[in-house]
Amino acid sequence: MIRVLVVDDEALIRTGFTHILNTVDDIEVVSAVPGGRAVRTVRESHPDVVLLDIRMPDVDGLTVLANLRSMPDPPVVAMLTTFDTDEYVATALRSGAAGFLLKDTDPEHLPHLVRTLAEGGTVLSSQVTRTVVDGYLDRGARKASALRFAARLTERERAVLVLMAEGLANSDIGERMHLSTGTVKGHVSAVLSKLQVGSRVQAALIAERAGLLTLPQDGDTR
Incomplete structure (x- = not known):
């Protein structure tokens, strides 16, 4: 059972997400609270997964994210937003969020996205814009820096990285590459270390x- 916490200042959003997720057998919304009660x-x-509103009047979503990420065994956190070009999205990704999705995500897709998060995958809304991606890395060193980091990877680590970018969990990467989950976990750790990043x-x-x-323009997960 995947345990989910919904954090949003709007009661309607909390109720809607709770209803949608509780209709499937393998997901349980353990609580739905405003930001001030999140930590x-x-x-x-x-919870295993936290769906966290990025903008709340009582407490900033990025502050909540930082507090959750500082815990010894933090849950997976995905940010909720009503704007696909929200200026806080890139900051949230840098701070360790596992992705973000829009509050008007198709209800039929929501359980799948939560499962992807729980399995260690990444989730980006289908409406994620090139503006967000382009703003993610410092302008002065985007491509050159990325090429330099990628050059540190072995051929197998690059293959693992591509599958990570598709949103696959370690077990799925293992099946695709005919490797044990433990071996994949080691490769993922090496990739994150060599790229000097903290998240997939x-x-x-x-x-x-x-x-x-090539980042897809359509589809909810990568």
């Missing part, structure tokens, strides 16, 4: 900038 609720309920989303965006893949 305490995570400590009390130990960050690695995926460096891979795109280095020309290892």
Whole structure:
């Protein structure tokens, strides 16, 4: 059972997401709270996945994200936004968010996105814009820096990176490459270390900038 916490200042959003996710057998919304109660609720309920509003009046979503990421065993966090060009999105990705999705995401897709997050994959809304991607890395060193980092990877690590960027969890990468999950985990750790990033989303965006893949314009996961 995947345990989910929904954090949003709007009761309608909390109720809607809770209803949608609780209709499937393998997901349970353990709580749905406004931002001010998020950190305490995570400590009390130990969710696997947190869907966190990036803009809230009582507490900033980025502040909540930082607090959650500082925990010894933090949950996976995906940011919720009503704007696909929200200026806070790039900052959230740098800070360790596993991705972001729009609040008007198709209800039929939402459980799949949560499963992807719980399995260690990444989630980006289908409406993620090139503006967000281009703004992710410092302007002065985008392509050159990404190429330099990518050159540190072995051929197998590059293959793992491409599959990471597709949003695949370690077990799925293992099946695709005929490797054990433990071996894949080791490769993922090496990739993150060599790229000097803290999340799979960050690695995926460096891979795109280095020309290892083309970010899709359609589809909800990568």
